[in-house]
Amino acid sequence: MASFAVILPAAGKSSRFRDPFFKKPFAPLEGRAVWVHTAERFVHRPDVVQTILVISPEDREEFSEKFGAHAALLGVELVDGGNERADSVLRAIEKVRPEADYIAVHDAARPCVTERAIDEVFAAAVKVGAAILAAPVTATLKRSTSDQRIDATVSREMLFEAQTPQVFRRALLEQAYARRDPQLPSTDDAQLVERLGHPIKLVSGASTNLKITTQDDLRLAAAILKSAGKSPSSVAPHPFAGDSLWR
Numbered sequence: 001m002a003s004f005a006v007i008l009p010a011a012g013k014s015s016r017f018r019d020p021f022f023k024k025p026f027a028p029l030e031g032r033a034v035w036v037h038t039a040e041r042f043v044h045r046p047d048v049v050q051t052i053l054v055i056s057p058e059d060r061e062e063f064s065e066k067f068g069a070h071a072a073l074l075g076v077e078l079v080d081g082g083n084e085r086a087d088s089v090l091r092a093i094e095k096v097r098p099e100a101d102y103i104a105v106h107d108a109a110r111p112c113v114t115e116r117a118i119d120e121v122f123a124a125a126v127k128v129g130a131a132i133l134a135a136p137v138t139a140t141l142k143r144s145t146s147d148q149r150i151d152a153t154v155s156r157e158m159l160f161e162a163q164t165p166q167v168f169r170r171a172l173l174e175q176a177y178a179r180r181d182p183q184l185p186s187t188d189d190a191q192l193v194e195r196l197g198h199p200i201k202l203v204s205g206a207s208t209n210l211k212i213t214t215q216d217d218l219r220l221a222a223a224i225l226k227s228a229g230k231s232p233s234s235v236a237p238h239p240f241a242g243d244s245l246w247r
């Protein structure tokens with residue numbers, strides 16, 4: 001069986017979350033913190049050999065007080081994050097155990113991912129070496145002028161919104177990070193692997209696999225978890241789930 005190390009980046013500033021008390025990974029959601037819901041999607045899987053939660057050094061003390069026992073119970077290891085998301089992921093990559101064949105990076109702020117979607121993107125990564133969940137763009141896309149007027153309508157043909165997990169053969173992701181040019185920004189890990197020219201499979205992800213960014217997203221995530229009896233694995237998968245496109 002292929003073995004996976006899972007990296008859960010949770011070291012961001014949550015600036016768009018605008019909550020006076022919580023950064024989004026630590027916000028309460030249906031009785032548990034967001035990060036706990038996310039971690040629980042992975043820690044019990046027989047193919048996951050390690051789960052690493054990346055938190056900001058400034059959060060370490062409070063996290064240990066509030067969640068230290070729960071993290072230990074789940075077998076979740078902690079790593080200090082960095083200024084950029086890529087810095088956080090790299091620090092976790094450096095702690096991945098030798099027995100992991102693949103590395104899956106999944107935003108701690110995406111607690112509604114389903115077991116089926118994880119199965120599919122993991123399987124695709126084993127097949128191709130790299131795969132990400134991505135939702136087909138369904139809205140009409142407009143490009144704006146600097147003063148917020150419509151400049152043009154952009155074709156949504158073959159456009160996908162990248163999600164996570166983003167899953168890679170370990171050596172491939174390590175090579176992509178070794179060649180990372182800090183001058184070239186990257187908002188996801190796939191971008192770094194794309195620059196190597198390696199194919200990355202797009203596995204259709206559900207719109208319910210949302211990234212909590214704002215307070216509205218938290219409310220939406222609560223509704224999704226409630227409708228799934230708090231276990232999103234029973235959420236109806238995206239109608240095209242399982243389809244995938246080479247890239």
Ligand SMILES: Nc1ccn([C@@H]2O[C@H](COP(=O)(O)OP(=O)(O)OP(=O)(O)O)[C@@H](O)[C@H]2O)c(=O)n1
Nearest residue numbers: 009010011012013014015016083084085088109
């Ligand atoms: N330096 C960073 C930046 C982001 N993240 C994590 O990457 C995921 C996706 O990032 P995003 O949604 O942008 O989180 P924030 O950067 O916290 O959001 P904001 O831009 O609103 O501050 C989040 O789980 C976030 O905690 C991280 O681990 N380290």
Ligand SMILES: C[C@](O)(CO)[C@H](O)COP(=O)(O)O
Nearest residue numbers: 085107162163164187188211
């Ligand atoms: C990784 C990601 O969730 C894919 O859509 C997204 O790029 C994270 O971006 P953020 O600005 O760090 O939220």
